[in-house]
Amino acid sequence: MKIIIPLYPNVTHLDFTGPHQVLSRLPGATVTVASMGGADIEAEGLVFTRLADLSKIEACDMLCVPGGLGTTDAMLDDDFMAEIRRLGSGAKYLTSVCTGSLILAGAGFLRGKRAACHWAWRDLLEPFGAIVDESRVARDGDVITGGGVTAGLDFAFVMLAELAGETLAQSVQLGLEYAPSPPFNSGRPELAPPQVLAAVKARMAPLAAERRAAVEAMAARLEAVQ
Template sequence: MQIAILLYEGVTALDAIGPYETLSRLPDARPVFVADRPGLVRNEKGSLGLFADAALGDVPTPDLIVVPGAPDTSGPRESAAVRDWLRAADATSTWTTSVCTGSLILAEAGLLTGRRATTHWHELDVLASYGVQATGDRVVTDGKYVTAAGVSSGIDMGLTLAGRIGGDRVAQSIQLLIEYDPQPPYDAGSPQKAPADIVAELRPAA
């Protein structure tokens, strides 16, 4: 099973690495990082490099597509090469997925129109503007499309898919191997739980 994980300048690293750490442990998984051209891609801070093994055209028919997000997705959203690759790859993929604002990239390519999907809570209104049924759920499955909310939810999305593909026992084994047992010191991981003043401070200006 070939798993194509899209990279681009300014990507949020955990959006890509969370699904990689879960899905790459599936039996027969063949993950490959793809970008406009092979080579080093810098994350949103510019301080971390991820390496794209292949160009988009080198991976035309992956079984599973992962589109990570970023604080600014205008680059990949405005890229004809990315849009064309996503549309063509999606035509034959078994699963098409995203993490965080990666769903905006899928939406720009026209792949989520009329579907239920999620994204980072900052961008739910933007996602809805594409004709998507935007929801704040952590992981949303609509047919073969699986979208995850903000950053860390990509791990949940990966485990959800691992269960669908390999079965519960395989997914549970992966969860145990990566010791994914969240016990955060704070309960402020969503706008519904975080203190109101912090939510107001971090909410984008209208």
């Protein structure tokens, strides 16, 4: 099992380090983190180095695309998206965490497919013809997608069970002591206090118009070539 995690500038590091931690426990699997040209990637103050060159990876069994503030810039990067399409077209599993599903959608993989995304951006899947799924982990055939950021851990355990069975998945869960018990019950918009939800939406608002424009431009570009 060859698993590829493609990175790009301004990716959210927990989107891929969480799944990497879990999936690296899969017996016989190789989990490779790559970037264009093998360039170092900065993610919210952390720099990831010694990465594989995405363009030199011949094929993969599973493509796992993380999200982040740089999602829309990555989506409009023709060279990066060409590699996503190339690797994704031969992968058995197309997967993502958070807004990574927008990249899969921009590559043309999610038309008519149910997919998850971070709650603040899930409506941006619609211009690509994807079906928004509010689940923490959504599955539609070979497409398995996680919701926002921390959902990447749940997604990874779902994948581990898919690839190696529930017994191994539960064993890894125990070994990592993954037993979530958050101090606040505000991790989803329907659970958060109104003032908290309003504050988070206000903080994200400046990015909304830019992301919407980028998504619509990419969706139009995709429509033109299909």
